[in-house]
Amino acid sequence: MTLYTTLADHDLVAFLKDGDKTAFTEIYNRYKGLLYIHAFNRLRNQQEADDVVHELFTTLWTKREDMFLKTHLSGYLYQAIRNRIIDVISHKKVESAYMVSLQHFIDKSEAVTDHLVRENELAALIEKEISALPPKMREVFELSRKANLSHREIAAKLDLSEMTVKKHVNNALKILRGKFGLLTVLLYISHH
CATH class of the missing domain: 1.10.1740.10 (RNA polymerase sigma factor, region 2, helix turn helix motif)
Structure with a gap:
């Protein structure tokens, strides 16, 4: 032992x-x-x-x-x-x-409230622009960014090719970037 x-x-x-x-x-x-x-x-x-x-x-x-x-x-x-x-x-x-x-x-809550009001106004403007996208592009974009579906899942759901889905998402982002700038769009997408 x-x-x-x-x-x-x-x-x-x-x-x-x-x-x-x-x-x-x-x-x-x-x-x-x-x-x-x-x-x-x-x-x-x-x-x-x-x-x-x-x-x-x-x-x-x-x-x-x-x-x-x-x-x-x-x-x-x-x-x-x-x-x-x-x-x-x-x-x-x-x-x-x-x-x-x-x-x-906490000390700056008033400034935060003002910021939130502006953020909500901006979100409403972005939503308005999303609703103005062509119908199929809007549907694909919302499934991608709001429902968090992959391109493959969207393609299967809407009976489209993955390439078409990718093109719709890229075109929607291009339109929104043109109207609001890249940073604004990225911030909006990250919150939704």
Whole structure:
């Protein structure tokens, strides 16, 4: 019987790659404390430090067969925990920026309301121009942009060739771009 606590890291990794749960447990017991201390020193939050350590070991187990060590196991684990810490810190920065942005949005709600009124007016103008398209072109365009059907699906539904569908969509976009400009049309399409 193998005494796992006496094995070197590279032996434990070999057993781990073969799916040996006892080797995994030994790696976990050997490194969890050090990795937690490192994570806690950087994050200053027990729950986040616990989470990154557990996430690391979960990934270590699920991706054990694909694991390739360029260095010692300790270096690999240290780098992996460092990357996870950086991800958490980056996520916090994004979250913080989002909260600042949200507060700014709330503070500027009157400007937003004015913007929405203009956006709705523009959408109504674009809808008016879409309804002025030739009937078949309009039908194809609306199926493409509003119903989100592929050219193939539209062709099958309307008994047309895919090339004809593509031509109708391109012509409709060309007409709308000519009237409103590319950016306006793209913004409108992305909202519908």
